[in-house]
Amino acid sequence: MDTCIKKIRELSADLLEKGEVEKVIGFAEGTIPMATSPIAIQSKKDVEKLVFNSTCGLNLANYVSRANYVAGEKGKIAIIAKGCDSRNIVTHIVENQIQRDQIYIIGVPCSGMVDKHKISRLFEDEVIDFSEDNDSLIVSSRLKTLTLKKQDYLRGNCLYCTHKNPVIHDVLATDPVEEQSLENPFPDVDLIEALDLDAKWQYFENLTKNCIRCYACRNACPLCYCPTCFVDESSPQWVGKGQNKTDVNTFHFLRAFHCAGRCTDCGACVEACPMGINVRDFTRKLNKDSLELFGWEAGLDVTKRPPLDAYSPDDPDDFIK
C-alpha cells in the first residue's frame, strides 16, 4: 500500500502541475481511526493529504456524477478508483451522468477493505490507532493492541468481490491483483432464501430495527443522484418520514429496487451506516437476480444498457399473466 500511495501522489501532482486536471478526488485521513474521508485536491502542494489504505470503503464515483459536478466546470477531474468505483464510473457514463472525457481515472487494484464494525467489536473500549503492514492490521485501543490478519476482517462485499481491478482507467497505480473466481458468489443471499416466509420477514424486521432514517446509505451511494429523492418528496409524499417500521422498510425496499441491475456491491452504503446495518442484504438479492435472469453484472461495459433499461424478446417473463 505504501508504494501505491506514493504512485497516486506522484501521478496526482503531475496531473495538477501540467494542468491536465482541475482537481483530484481521492481519500484523505479521517478524523477518527479506521476512517477516511473523500477529498478534492486542487493544488500540487496538497497531494500529501492523499492516502490509500484498507479503510477507503466509500465510493468516490459518488463525487463525479452530474449532480455533484460543479456547474460550468470546464476542466477534467481526476478520480482515484478501486474496482467497484470504476464500475460505478462506467454506470455514470452509461446513464449519461458524465462523459468519459470529463474524467481522468487513476485506477487502484484493490485487495479489499476492512469491516470496521467487526474490528471494533474485538475491543471493549474505543479504537484509537490503526495501521497496516502488508496483510496485517495493527489495531490499538487504550487497553490492548491486536495484530490481525486482514483477510479475516474483510467487508462482506470485498470477500465476494470478483472485480478487484478497475474495469476502466487511464493509468494504474499498481500492477493488477489476481481476481478470485467463486463457485457461489451469493452464499449470504442463499442463507436468507432458505428461510420460510415468516422467518424472512422477521430477518428484515430485525435488520432494520435500528435504522434512524439518516439516509447516509443513500447519500453514500453513487447510484442515488436524483435531484429530489422519493423519500424527500412532500407532494406527493410517497413514504412516511418517521420511525414507523413499515415506513422504514418501505424506504429500504424501494431504495434497493431503485438500484436493481445498477448496484456494483461497492459496500459504501454499509460503510456509511452509523448503526451498522447490513443494507446490502436488500441489494444483494437483486444482484443475484440480475446475474441469474439476465447474466448481468453492473458497470462492466460502457456500451451495454442495464437490463431494466432495455427490452429484449428473450427477457424472462414467467411472472406476467
Next chain:
Amino acid sequence: MGNLLEHMGIDRDRVHFSWISSAEATKFVDVVKEISDRVKALEPNKKFVKDYN
C-alpha cells in the same frame, strides 16, 4: 420486484403482474378472478401494513 418482495417475506401470491389491453375485457375478468381467489386463500396480510395507532 416480486422476487425481492418474496425475499423479504411477502407471499408471492399477493403480488400479480399482468398485461391487459383495454380491448381484452374477458382477460381482465379472468385475471381479477384468479387474483382475488388466490389472495382470499391466504391469511389476512400482516406484513408491510402501517399501524397508525
